[in-house]
Structure formats: C-alpha cells, structure tokens
Amino acid sequence: MRLTNTASRYGLISQFFHWAVVALLLFQYTWAWRIDNAEGFRLRLELVTQHKTIGMVVLGLALARLVWRLFNRPPPMPATMHGWERLAAVSGHWLLYGLIFAVPLTGWLYSSAAGLGDLWWGPVNFPSLVGDSERLEGIFERLHQACAISLGVMTGVHVLAALRHQFWIKDGLMKRMLPSWSKDS
Numbered sequence: 001m002r003l004t005n006t007a008s009r010y011g012l013i014s015q016f017f018h019w020a021v022v023a024l025l026l027f028q029y030t031w032a033w034r035i036d037n038a039e040g041f042r043l044r045l046e047l048v049t050q051h052k053t054i055g056m057v058v059l060g061l062a063l064a065r066l067v068w069r070l071f072n073r074p075p076p077m078p079a080t081m082h083g084w085e086r087l088a089a090v091s092g093h094w095l096l097y098g099l100i101f102a103v104p105l106t107g108w109l110y111s112s113a114a115g116l117g118d119l120w121w122g123p124v125n126f127p128s129l130v131g132d133s134e135r136l137e138g139i140f141e142r143l144h145q146a147c148a149i150s151l152g153v154m155t156g157v158h159v160l161a162a163l164r165h166q167f168w169i170k171d172g173l174m175k176r177m178l179p180s181w182s183k184d185s
C-alpha cells in the first residue's frame, strides 16, 4: 500500500484525510444534536466547547488535505464513466471540499460575533474574527446552519453515488478509497 495516490487508487495519506474527516463530521453532527437537547448551562457550554475544538481540527485537516490534493493528483476516473458522471463527480467533490471549509469557518465567525471569546486549543489561540455583534451573530448562525445542512445533503448524495458504483455498476470504485495490503497497489 502506497502513501501517495497511484493510477488505480488513493494512497494512505489521502485515505487518512478522507476517513478522518468522515469520522469527525459524524461526531460534529451528533454533538450539535446533543447541544440542542442538553439540559443545564454547564453541560451545554462543555459540549459547545468540544464542538468548536473538533470543528477547528476539521478546518486544519481540510487545509492539509487541500494542499496534499494539489500536489498529489487523484487517480483518473474509470474509463467506463460517461461525461455527465465525470462532471457530477468532479463538481460534487469540489463542492464537498468547499463545504468542509465553509462549515467550520462560519462556525468560527458565528462564535466570534456571539462574543464567546477567543478559542483556545491547548497553547494555540484562534482569535475572534469579528467583534461582538448581535446582527452578525444572527447572520453567521443562519449561515453556519445552512452550510452544515448543505454538507449533510451533499454527503448523502456522495454516499448514494458510492453505493451506486459498488452495487449497481460494480466497477470497484469503493476499493480505491480503502486500504489494500497487496504489494503492487
């Protein structure tokens, strides 16, 4: 199994970025739900802090992943894919890339405008991006929510497309994003 992408599959590093973001997003949506249902100010504050911390990890991973993507081209799509399928896959993937930046960035803006203060992540400090403002807080709250919903919907479409390849077209596309222990791949 190679670290870098080959002509037939994604390498371990791309796979790590892909599945780590999937796992953290699952955590994020679960936490958003828990925040909504939390009773008591202390528990809510604790959950929101964890949500923000993990969200900043997603932002960091998105940045590292994008840089890696620019230097390490993805494997070409299977030759059997039609023009419209290629266009749908490429635009869908770039939309997903855009949203994994937009969701944490709007969250960061929302939390800044709400006056929740600087975000400390161990010794690392993420400063407030804008000053306290009720008007901006309302705008960024709705934007954060809209981006998070769009990411959820796009992920649903993406997973359906992956399942279509796996069970209908049966072109082995799924394997490209999963580790393989054979020497030559």
Ligand code: HEM
Residues within 6 Å of the ligand: 025, 028, 029, 032, 035, 036, 048, 051, 052, 053, 054, 055, 056, 058, 059, 103, 104, 105, 106, 107, 108, 109, 110, 111, 119, 144, 145, 148, 149
């Ligand atoms: C990266 C992935 C992230 C996802 C998928 C995500 C998703 C969500 C969702 C679905 C909600 C509930 C929206 C609603 O019903 O109004 C929410 C709320 C929130 N998010 Fe995020 N978020 C992410 C990152 C962040 C980041 C990085 C921050 C701040 C630094 C942040 C700050 C907040 C805040 C303050 C709330 C409101 C919590 C409350 O109700 O008090 N989020 N997020």
Ligand code: HEM
Residues within 6 Å of the ligand: 018, 021, 022, 025, 069, 074, 077, 093, 094, 096, 097, 100, 155, 158, 159, 162, 173, 174, 175, 176, 177
């Ligand atoms: C269980 C959920 C998921 C499954 C089964 C899945 C499956 C896959 C597969 C099989 C590929 C490779 C496609 C190819 O060979 O060309 C892929 C690529 C990709 N996936 Fe997912 N995925 C999932 C969730 C997500 C999520 C949540 C995101 C959002 C951030 C995402 C973003 C991407 C992107 C951007 C690519 C293209 C990678 C590149 O070319 O750099 N996936 N996914």
